[in-house]
Amino acid sequence: MTIERPWLAHYPAGVPAEIDVDEFPSIPSVLEGAIRNFRDRPAFSNLGKTLTYAEIDELSKQFAAYLLGELKLKKGDRVAIMMPNCLQYPIATFGVLRAGLTVVNTNPMYTARELRHQLVDSGTSAILVLDNFAKTVQDVVADTQVRQVITTGLGDMVGFPKGAIVNFVLKHVKKMVPDHDIPGAVRFRDTLALGRKHALPDVSITPEDIAFLQYTGGTTGVAKGAMLTHRNLVANMQQASAWLGSNVKVGEEVIVTALPLYHIFALTANGLVFMKYGAKNLLITNPRDMPAFVKELKSNRFTAITGVNTLFNGLLNTPGFDEIDFSPLHMTLGGGMAVQRAVAERWKQATGVTLVEAYGLTETSPAACINPMNLAEYNGSIGLPVPSTEACIKDEEGNALPVGEVGELCIRGPQVMKGYWQRPEETAAAIDADGWLHTGDMAKMDEQGFFYIVDRKKDMILVSGFNVYPNEVEDVVAMMPGVLEVAAVGVPDERSGEAVKLVIVKKDPALTAEQVKAHARENLTGYKQPKIVEFRDELPKTNVGKILRRELRDAS
Known part of the structure; x- marks a missing residue:
């Protein structure tokens, strides 16, 4: 056409x-062009520390050499990255790509249920996670194919003494790093040192190779990986x-x-x-x-x-x-x-x-x-x-x-x-x-x-730019013994564009909105959690029993 x-x-x-x-x-060929043209220019800056294009080049090569030389990963294997914006992110991403591997971007706020699905579905071999979220990885890693967990502190690439102070404050003052123990886990800085022992082989990357498995919700409520090629x-x-x-x-x-x-x-x-x-x-x-x-x-x-x-x-x-x-x-x-x-x-x-x-x-x-x-x-x-x-x-x-x-x-x-x-x-x-x-x-x-x-x-709900699929939220809330029926809809929200609203028919008359929200907090990332919970005697449905979400939205 x-x-x-x-x-x-x-x-x-x-x-x-x-x-x-x-x-x-x-993507590595674009990166290598940038490194040639802008070697001494600042590339990424975080927490007051700046890395140049030359430093990104060196560090990402070390991480790539670790993945291939130490972990013996093979072309096309998947490596998950689970962290917010910090200097480790570009180093790891470019390292994975330069090694001919595939990046599985992972939301650090995932619950254990969400993370388990993504790691199992993608067949991830290794995961790099910020200490703050390592407890979630600890809870699911045994159920997955992950062979190596790599951990890092937010301040690890910031330099001494500031980096050490950042890590100390997060763990001991702000209590933002839950205790975790993952046998065999390696520190990110150690992977760079190990990578220095290996020469990075010449990896052939074709345009059709998968660069990212970028997970996105589905109408079925199950997150699926969009295969994005180089x-x-x-x-x-x-x-x-x-x-x-x-x-x-x-x-x-x-x-x-x-x-x-x-x-x-x-x-x-x-x-x-x-x-x-x-x-x-x-x-x-x-x-x-x-x-x-x-x-x-x-x-x-x-x-x-x-x-x-x-x-x-x-x-x-x-x-x-x-x-x-x-x-x-x-x-x-x-x-x-x-x-x-x-x-x-x-x-x-x-x-x-x-x-x-x-x-x-x-x-x-x-x-x-x-x-x-x-x-x-x-x-x-x-x-x-x-x-x-x-x-x-x-x-x-x-x-x-x-x-x-x-x-x-x-x-x-x-x-x-x-x-x-x-x-x-x-x-x-x-x-x-x-x-x-x-x-x-x-x-x-x-x-x-x-x-x-x-x-x-x-019927997707868009909360601060993130997709929320009603089926997934409904499936989680329907697990509660006190819930008879549930529908999730998006309602206008001044702050996030839309917010999740649940309309529930109770099985247990004693069920409260707070209990529903607490259950959602355990099983759903923040942006998927309901802001409003309403109880009704029945839900509007079509003659074949399909819940009319639009009617619920319009009534809000």
Whole structure:
């Protein structure tokens, strides 16, 4: 099916219609180019410590040599990384990729149930985890194929004495490191020393090799791994950098990375795209601590920032934000969830920079549409399809719909995933025979080729840019003996865009909302936990007994 591409006529000056997907065969080849061009430039900064591109080169090689030389991992084996933004993250990620292995990004806030599923499903061989979350790994590692656990403290790469102080305070003062004991676990710093004993072999990495197994929820409620190849990620880096074009000053950018690198948005947009420009990534470990985040922004001259609506909204409402020097800032990119007009307008007023909205999915590595970077004002659109990307609106029968009509947004391009890991049926349901990825988002296109999200086809709930699938939440709550029936829906929330609301029919009249929330806390990551619990005598259903979630949402 060939489609019209009206958006090309509205591309900013200098943005090409197509990108060269074959310029780089892999992510390591892009990294090696950055190392050659920007050796002595700062690459990543966290907790006051900065590593240059040359240091990232050396340390990631050591970690790669450890994985291959000591652990004897084979090409394509999976290595999980479970930590917030810190210096170990880029070292480990680039190390895994340079070794020809696959990164399994793992949310450190996972419960034991969620982590067990991901490690077993992916067949992970080794996991690197921050001490704060090692107890969860200890609880599940025996049930998995994991052969080696690597642990690290937040301050381990910060240097002496500050690193030692950070680790001491976290464990003994803030009590944020639960006691754990994992037999045979190795410290991250020791893996680097062991790696130095081995020469890193010349690993052949092809564009079709899987770089990341990026887990995303499913309509079934079971997280599944999107297979993102080196070609997918390189294509998206090329697309994004073509789009940014002359807006970026090579070797001068400082980008604030507050979204976690285990989230596909920050991983690609900040960690990979800006590496190509020799930018410095300012890693924020805990952006939820808004006063500390604002303090960090005050002490760094930053040129770009990415985030989700809740992040920008939080910053705007934190004392001291208005005292930051925004004169170097020239780029703000919002994605992961809908940007609210009120937030975008306040951002522009406070910083003088337009909050440019983009749209993507885990399955598209992630960028599919971005607004022009020279956008004067927020426009409510998700933007234009990026170079080498086709987008269309389809009806239920798979026919392309004309301008202005609402249907399912479908995307086709080199950034679309290979498929879901070991789930051929789900892959076939998501990507049709013509290569179109069906996003599940309802949208429309205007005459100029700008796309607008109208609603979601699925019942997915979007909390601060993270997908919450009602089936998963319902399955967990339904395990409670006192629950007869349960439905989970998303309700508007000023802080997180949406929040999870549970509507429950009781089996045990004594069941309380607090008991339900306590059970959810044990089994679900924070953003999946219900904020509101309502009890009813019955749930609205179709004549075949399917719960009408939409009716519950509309009643909220």
